[in-house]
Amino acid sequence: MPRPDQPAALDGGLDRRRFLSYLVAAPTLVVAVRYGLGPETAHAALPGSPEPADLLDLGDILILGAKATESQLIQLELGEDGRVSCALPREEAGQGITTAVAMLIAEELDLPLDRVVVTLADARPELLTGQLTGGSNTIRSVYEPVRMAAASMRASLVAAGAREWGISTQGITTANGNVIAPDGRTLSYASLSALAADPALFLSARPKAAADRTLVGTPQNRIDARAMVTGAFQYTNDLEPVPGALRAMTRRPPTIRGRVDKILNEAAIRAMPGVVDLAVVDLSVGGVGDDLAVGPRSTGVAVVAETFGQALDAKEALEVTWFAGPVAATETDATIKAKLRQIQLPFTVPVIPLVTRAVEGEFYWHFASHAPLETNTAIADVRADGADIWAGTKVPVVAQQTIELELGVPTKLHVIQGGGSFGRRLFFDGAIEAARISKAVGRPVKLMMTRIDDTRHGRARAASVNKIRMTYALGEVLSMEQRVASVETDFRHGLGEAITAVGGAQLNIPTAALPISLGGNATFAQTVFLTTVASPYKFGTTSQLLNELNLPFNTASWRSVYSAPARGCEEIMVDELARAMGKDPAAFRLEFLEDERQKTVLRKVMAMGQWGKAMPRGTAQGIGFHAEYKSVTACLVEIDATNPKDPRVTRASIACDVGLPINPRGLEAQLQGGLVDAIGTVLRAGLHLRDGGFLEGSYSQFHFPRQEDTPPKVDVFVFPETTGEPGGAGELGVPAAVGAVANAYAKATGTKPRSFPIIFPVDFEPFPTGSGSTRVQSA
């Protein structure tokens, strides 16, 4: 453990000596790993004048925070059938983490990949902050403990084989799930599963050397793909863990966080076919602007029926009068933007007349929905003596504890694989609402939010104003200042506890870089900003500061959080600066990037995408670069903006160096996804604010890209191992692609995009906020 008076490990890795593997008493071989109390390791010297995220990024903080627990992180079990299973304390929602972890296990054990079973662990409160899925952190945080557990399991199997044969372990090898003696005799892992559980044989072993790997670093398909393509894969809504669970839906207020005044037609609703019960329920989850001490800030009406179709009909037929929510009816994107400009922190580097010149840009990012295909869904069985909840959540410990505290009975949260997240499942509104409804109606229920409600009343990426000034003189860039003013991003889902667990003293973030502490969420927001957003360029005096405005919106981290808007805007300004200085944007980046690893990735993408080739009028190339969580990526796109109102990205080339790729095929998928996120948020996908809520309701209105909006040609190159340590990759793809798409559009159209999404008309008839609903002023 790092001493409190010393900075935490700055090498970004957690030395394997800090982990301990041990045998768990069981009938078959079970090996676990926990953080150890090993000797302090040497610290790297501080680099000169770095930004906080260069020293210690959010991923490091999450790993360090999890060290507060000494409980086992990872446990592997060898079954009598020779399969090895692991209940991963993380949420899989498409990132491919279960496949990557299965590969790590299979590699160390010399076991075929299809004999490794990775499931998701239920909430494990003993892990404290160690069960949060976020910050592109899963592989970074489990890489060492998983390998160590598997290596120790293999050593035990080798020792058991040696004992069976009466020989020394010298020369014994393993392959294909078998222990092999020097003379060729073999014993299967299955046959040794009980024998190897003898504590006398246990040996804590080191993972394989890089040169001995045969699986890690090779492209592998997802372990759950077959179930997905046959329809057998079960998401929360497909489960029936409690016989007779009824279907629940909620009628939500016309405005964000509005409240129920009166139900006008309760008897008629109760008489509808299939309807079993209804109840007014609390819809608040303790987010920003919430004061639970004064009671629920948001309520709705839950309808419970035999089928979702009937629950939906009934909730739509409800006639309800409402109290308006806290977002003023007069609030629009324009008023939000004006308020954000008012709190914008000032630039400090002056432009000196006749000596220095500057490029400046101010950018507005609209709210954007997370919009995972699976809407917020949960199953709850609340009984007098206990409760069980099933939901896809990235913060199961916080969710379980919060729900248990409210229900007052022992509660177990079962983590279910999610149909997408992108940050949405950092909040557990589905789980807590299902629990409240189950308690209110005295029956087990399955709750599902409608798409329209999830878009309007779920979580969203906060709107923000990004302002950048870059000064230059005589071919040198003198300064890069960035000021982000954002509607507050809500981190009150357990991230704060994880950060606090590390403690400010260990962060070693220069106190001058931290604004006056505002306490609570604002401090977490600063920490996230400072530990994720960093310019990769040698632009002289560099400062990037955030200021947030506490407005009563339901926000949440959206894949890459501050980086997609902030780094994306910097990439746009880098193009404008290059142009002002008379340089090619890609050559300019190569000149100013900080290190050779970054330049190699940029050069790769320039070659892949034939940077600089002649392009027809109305079309153009654009390039973007990004580095975060010890990974590096560049993206080069071609856009056809012959009709500036109907552009299409027609080709994309992406290169990435994640240090140590576990599954290049999964990484490719993550980068392709990041590209589509960027195409969406830059060109067409956003939310309009009107009358106290968002206008968009479904995919026909929130214009997330479809097939026709995405490039028919995409190439991704994943560099083989460079640093020997896996970097973060789940969010990596978004910021570089944001820059590339915006820069291509700017060049093709001769415009300077300043508001995103660029093409953002209200090109639809908004759905009514609810049949029969009327709105009354807040009491």
Added chain:
Amino acid sequence: MPQYSFMLNGKKVDVDAPADLSVLWTLRDKLGVTGPKYGCGINVCKACTSLVDGKAFNPCVTDVEDVAGRTITTIEGLADGDVLHPVQEAWLEQDVAQCGFCQPGQIMAAVTLLKRTRNPTDADIDAIENVCRCGTYFRVRQAIKSAAAKMDARAAAIGDPEPAPAPAPQPSPSPTTLIGGVLGGLGLG
């Protein structure tokens, strides 16, 4: 409550349901067939795409009374036992799925396209409206092209048991119109 019978993935099923219950919730909540997913309920995300009498339709906006006596195939009925449909095989080979939630609908949309043409162009593939929030579109595109090649090869090898699609297919009416589904979901949640 009225009773309806139809063929579902090769078996006759009888279900008691209100006439206007959507096929989506009939399948999911009454028959336990959960491959077709809810993503929007108003026929814009297409995650529930399935086949009725061999043509694509969206169960979320189709009433159960409109499929009485007809033949429904969901993603669960696409494979022949353990033998996957060529489109499913292609999906595995291209490792298309990320979260996987939209993939049953994507696959059924691809199956429909390949029934219409064995040589889908990029423009044909662009016309598939199914939303994938994870952004698997490029792999969907590759998988469709690869599945087309597989189906051609298979047809050539076994003398094409399925009649080849007509060279100039007639534009088919919108599936939802065809079976009397209405956009009654609009305005509903």
